[in-house]
Amino acid sequence: MCIGVVIVHINVAQIRRDENGTAHFDLKEDFSAFESELEGVDFVAPVHVQLQVNNTGKSLIVNGSIETELKAQCGLCLEPFHYQIHQDYEDEWVFAPQATKEQLETALVFHKDEIELTERILEQIVLALPMRFICSSECQGLCPVCGVNLNATSCACSQDKVDPRFAALANWPRED
Ligand SMILES: [Zn+2]
Ligand SMILES: [Zn+2]
Structure with a gap:
């Protein structure tokens, strides 16, 4: 070259x-x-x-x-x-x-x-x-599941990830 x-x-x-x-x-x-x-x-x-x-x-x-x-x-x-x-x-x-x-x-x-x-x-x-x-x-990189750019948008898959700080709350008994 x-x-x-x-x-x-x-x-x-x-x-x-x-x-x-x-x-x-x-x-x-x-x-x-x-x-x-x-x-x-x-x-x-x-x-x-x-x-x-x-x-x-x-x-x-x-x-x-x-x-x-x-x-x-x-x-x-x-x-x-x-x-x-x-x-x-x-x-x-x-x-x-x-x-x-x-x-x-x-x-x-x-x-x-x-x-x-x-x-x-x-x-x-x-x-x-x-x-x-x-x-x-x-x-934030790309969603490892669906591949969307997480800086620009969010996706359903990323919502499944529970922030460990809120994991305890998720187990809180619900009043139905
Ligand atoms: Zn980047
Ligand atoms: Zn996704």
Whole structure:
């Protein structure tokens, strides 16, 4: 499959030569081309990436945040809803000729001043996804018997369930 529509890159030519310096990057990119990699979610907003890059002299230490909004399906009621992503992350970027053995394994190693971040950002979005999307902590889900959405309507089957707090009352002798 051919993606490659989105290439997020930033230029570190200045900051990597500016020891003890700080640089900020702020980008908004359309990631909808990657929906196929995220299984069942759609992007309903651009991906907003903010990065603060500090040059320590040994590497670039990055503090970043990634925000976007997805449309997902609730795992309980099966209705689509909007899900906010806000993922903070830290990263270390090191220029290849200066990389130590350890950095080669843990850091993002770059070879030229243009750093390509698409994969890095996608990884963070995947990390921010829940195991299961739930539209609200109050979601009632579907009736296991007839399948209606209990957030929107009730059904005869759900009325059979007696709230345990009222079970004692149900046994109360009736005056007929
Ligand atoms: Zn739901
Ligand atoms: Zn039902």
